[in-house]
Amino acid sequence: MKKYLYISLISLLTGCASNQLATDSQDNSNYESNFADLALSTDAEFNALWKVQKRVDPGYTADAARNGLSGCVTVKFVVNRQGKAVAQQITDSFPFGVFDKTALEAIKQWRWQPTQSNPEKTPALTEVKFDYMVQGTKNKAPAEKH
CATH class of the missing domain: 3.30.2420.10 (TonB)
Structure with missing residues (x-):
């Protein structure tokens, strides 16, 4: 049971981290495009x-x-x-x-x-x-x- 709980928790945290990375890269690309020229x-x-x-x-x-x-x-x-x-x-x-x-x-x-x-x-x-x-x-x- 603990094994499934840990796997679920790790999956949840990994999902949150990947969403944050996507958000950060979107923010940076928008930010960089403001100064790209x-x-x-x-x-x-x-x-x-x-x-x-x-x-x-x-x-x-x-x-x-x-x-x-x-x-x-x-x-x-x-x-x-x-x-x-x-x-x-x-x-x-x-x-x-x-x-x-x-x-x-x-x-x-x-x-x-x-x-x-x-x-x-x-x-x-x-x-x-x-x-x-x-x-x-x-x-x-x-x-x-x-």
């Missing part, structure tokens, strides 16, 4: 549409400081009609993964306001590079190459 803006193109209203510097992780690590993270994202960064994606990271979390946390707090030439609040795709440098770094040469 956006090309990465040059600085001039982006600055003609949006200006930074609130900028938050990323934190420097204690582990990276303790280990004397410098690095950088480039984040690509869309500024939506509300002036918020959405669809964030790490496009470059050195050392890999060390500063990613702090870069994403910072960019999520940034806010933009449309310029006078952007009354429609047209979304724009752009990227920001965060540099993390500390004196006496152990990886200065490779960090500067990025």
Whole structure:
């Protein structure tokens, strides 16, 4: 009897999970289609549409400081009609993964306001590079190459 109960429960949970996956992929495809026609803006193109209203510097992780690590993270994202960064994606990271979390946390707090030439609040795709440098770094040469 317990065997049938477990099988029923697993079937039910699997069914719920597959429905959730379908819903998530539908939401993502719809979400991505909203920005699919956006090309990465040059600085001039982006600055003609949006200006930074609130900028938050990323934190420097204690582990990276303790280990004397410098690095950088480039984040690509869309500024939506509300002036918020959405669809964030790490496009470059050195050392890999060390500063990613702090870069994403910072960019999520940034806010933009449309310029006078952007009354429609047209979304724009752009990227920001965060540099993390500390004196006496152990990886200065490779960090500067990025």
